[in-house]
Amino acid sequence: xxxxxxxxxxxxxxxxxxxxxxxxxxxxxxxxxxxxxxxxxxxxxxxxxxxxxxxxxxxxxxxxxxxxxxxxxxxxxxxxxxxxxxxxxxxxxxxxxxxxxxxxxxxxxxxxxxxxxxxxxxxxxxxxxxxxxxxxxxxxxxxxxxxxxxxxxxxxxxxxxxxxxxxxxxxxxxxxxxxxxxxxxxxxxxxxxxxxxxxxxxxxxxxxxxxxxxxxxxxxxxxxxxxxxxxxxxxxxxxxxxxxxxxxxxxxxxxxxxxxxxxxxxxxxxxxxxxxxxxxxxxxxxxxxxxxxxxxxxxxxxxxxxxxxxxxxxxxxxxxxxxxxxxxxxxxxxxxxxxxxxxxxxxxxxxxxxxxxxxxxxxxxxxxxxxxxxxxxxxxxxxxxxxxxxxxxxxxxxxxxxxxxxxxxxxxxxxxxxxxxxxxxxxxxxxxxxxxxxxxxxxxxxxxxxxxxx
Amino acid sequence: xxxxxxxxxxxxxxxxxxxxxxxxxxxxxxxxxxxxxxxxxxxxxxxxxxxxxxxxxxxxxxxxxxxxxxxxxxxxxxxxxxxxxxxxxxxxxxxxxxxxxxxxxxxxxxxxxxxxxxxxx
Numbered sequence: 001x002x003x004x005x006x007x008x009x010x011x012x013x014x015x016x017x018x019x020x021x022x023x024x025x026x027x028x029x030x031x032x033x034x035x036x037x038x039x040x041x042x043x044x045x046x047x048x049x050x051x052x053x054x055x056x057x058x059x060x061x062x063x064x065x066x067x068x069x070x071x072x073x074x075x076x077x078x079x080x081x082x083x084x085x086x087x088x089x090x091x092x093x094x095x096x097x098x099x100x101x102x103x104x105x106x107x108x109x110x111x112x113x114x115x116x117x118x119x120x121x122x123x124x125x126x127x128x129x130x131x132x133x134x135x136x137x138x139x140x141x142x143x144x145x146x147x148x149x150x151x152x153x154x155x156x157x158x159x160x161x162x163x164x165x166x167x168x169x170x171x172x173x174x175x176x177x178x179x180x181x182x183x184x185x186x187x188x189x190x191x192x193x194x195x196x197x198x199x200x201x202x203x204x205x206x207x208x209x210x211x212x213x214x215x216x217x218x219x220x221x222x223x224x225x226x227x228x229x230x231x232x233x234x235x236x237x238x239x240x241x242x243x244x245x246x247x248x249x250x251x252x253x254x255x256x257x258x259x260x261x262x263x264x265x266x267x268x269x270x271x272x273x274x275x276x277x278x279x280x281x282x283x284x285x286x287x288x289x290x291x292x293x294x295x296x297x298x299x300x301x302x303x304x305x306x307x308x309x310x311x312x313x314x315x316x317x318x319x320x321x322x323x324x325x326x327x328x329x330x331x332x333x334x335x336x337x338x339x340x341x342x343x344x345x346x347x348x349x350x351x352x353x354x355x356x357x358x359x360x361x362x363x364x365x366x367x368x369x370x371x372x373x374x375x376x377x378x379x380x381x382x383x384x385x386x387x388x389x390x391x392x393x394x395x396x397x398x399x400x401x402x403x404x405x406x407x408x409x410x411x412x413x414x415x416x417x418x419x420x421x422x423x424x425x426x427x428x429x430x431x432x433x434x435x436x437x438x439x440x441x442x443x444x445x446x447x448x449x450x451x452x453x454x
Numbered sequence: 455x456x457x458x459x460x461x462x463x464x465x466x467x468x469x470x471x472x473x474x475x476x477x478x479x480x481x482x483x484x485x486x487x488x489x490x491x492x493x494x495x496x497x498x499x500x501x502x503x504x505x506x507x508x509x510x511x512x513x514x515x516x517x518x519x520x521x522x523x524x525x526x527x528x529x530x531x532x533x534x535x536x537x538x539x540x541x542x543x544x545x546x547x548x549x550x551x552x553x554x555x556x557x558x559x560x561x562x563x564x565x566x567x568x569x570x571x572x573x574x575x
Contacts, residue, residue: 038567038568053508053566054508054566054567054568054569055508055566055567056507056508056567057567057568063567067540068507068509068539068540068541068542069507069508069509069539069540069567071540072507072508072509072510072538072539072540073508075540076508076509076510076564098540098541102540357480358479358480381478381480
């Protein structure tokens with residue numbers, strides 16, 4: 001395989017991640033192209049890039065999700081590759097396919113890998129064949145003998161509508177006694193919502209931990225896995241705080257879960273950077289959830305904990321057919337404790353209602369062990385069209401206790417005026433004893449939130 | 455924005471050599487143009503025809519040929535060319551009946567979304 005060297009890359013994204021990618025490309029001596037919607041004309045990545053092109057109106061579907069417009073921009077600027085960032089088109093196999101057939105490289109895994117891992121059933125089959133544990137469940141849709149099937153899966157369990165989504169047609173049965181009622185409710189709800197009352201059963205983990213493994217794989221079959229990220233501090237599947245190493249994972253479990261991730265990635269013949277997500281129960285048994293075939297929002301946690309490896313640079317190098325430049329030993333190093341706090345333009349007192357608007361003053365914290373990834377500046381107007389993430393505060397310290405103190409200090413220094421953000425809610429979390437002790441699970445944020453309302 | 459802020463803003467703007475300045479705060483937006491930009495105000499009174507997509511402008515599309523010349527009269531909805539946006543072809547049509555005053559795009563050149571292509575009186 002011939003190694004190549006890009007001279008110009010188009011970044012098909014906006015906000016902090018577009019700026020973060022542009023920064024690495026500049027360090028690599030690669031020219032940058034930003035694309036933007038009319039709404040983002042004066043945004044930081046547009047000002048930072050060597051070239052910037054307007055690709056459409058504010059609505060994402062006409063700009064950042066507009067495949068033709070993005071490829072047209074790449075052709076006009078003669079960009080050799082497109083970096084999709086996260087969100088938008090980053091896990092869209094159709095987009096990757098179009099990019100490649102236009103003679104442009106897609107920074108990410110192959111089209112086949114994206115589509116295979118994007119389908120839940122296929123990803124599950126792949127996990128089974130790689131010997132990776134999955135959540136126990138019924139063998140597809142259950143048509144009759146419901147209670148018998150339920151007993152096979154075991155309680156507590158979840159009844160899920162086959163055509164379901166968004167929590168509808170989904171019911172929990174904690175015990176056998178509660179099963180019949182829960183089943184009838186789920187079926188009735190599914191019938192109304194999806195016109196079909198087919199359901200399947202899945203084992204329910206109570207208060208699980210969300211543990212994920214970042215990995216990188218090159219085009220020569222080399223794979224490295226990094227120390228886990230613990231993303232248990234989440235609400236309604238939206239992560240708020242991520243940290244590494246996990247206060248819950250032991251060195252033995254770390255070894256096992258990393259090996260599982262590598263085995264799955266090998267089986268998938270994956271090339272690029274990505275993340276395998278797992279759920280972990282109280283007994284530290286872990287189960288495969290899904291693979292994210294892109295860079296993740298919380299990737300700086302890994303960059304920080306392993307001592308400053310640039311994951312975007314790794315993505316570019318892999319796409320250029322370079323072999324991985326680090327060994328497994330180097331990747332799994334834990335050089336500090338790292339935490340990321342997502343600062344969203346949301347009013348937690350109003351159930352995390354997003355609020356767009358004018359930021360009259362924006363001052364980021366600094367000092368030892370503080371990194372802020374953001375595209376916001378004083379006088380910036382937050383558009384209402386896109387997601388509410390305005391900054392990521394990444395803290396590093398020799399251990400978790402010191403990281404917590406540093407986070408507290410940095411959150412005090414962080415000043416955002418003009419709109420409500422999650423800064424205050426992070427301060428509340430930092431004062432929570434259970435969080436301080438590292439006893440996190442995916443219900444804790446909601447519990448702290450409910451407590452704060454009293 | 456209250457009037458005293460506005461006054462300070464105008465005073466400051468006059469000390470600069472900026473030709474055009476837009477200040478946006480929430481729903482309030484103030485726009486200034488210097489005397490130099492007034493030169494362009496003749497054209498800006500005309501109806502602008504914007505690029506409907508990013509891509510390459512072409513005056514022909516199959517059998518359709520815009521064959522445009524400055525000074526010619528145009529009918530509303532008349533074909534003015536296309537923008538080839540990768541695999542999508544987006545037609546440029548005259549938004550009104552009038553005289554084509556100015557063509558500011560050359561055949562086979564790149565256009566950004568919303569870039570002014572023609573000016574119609």
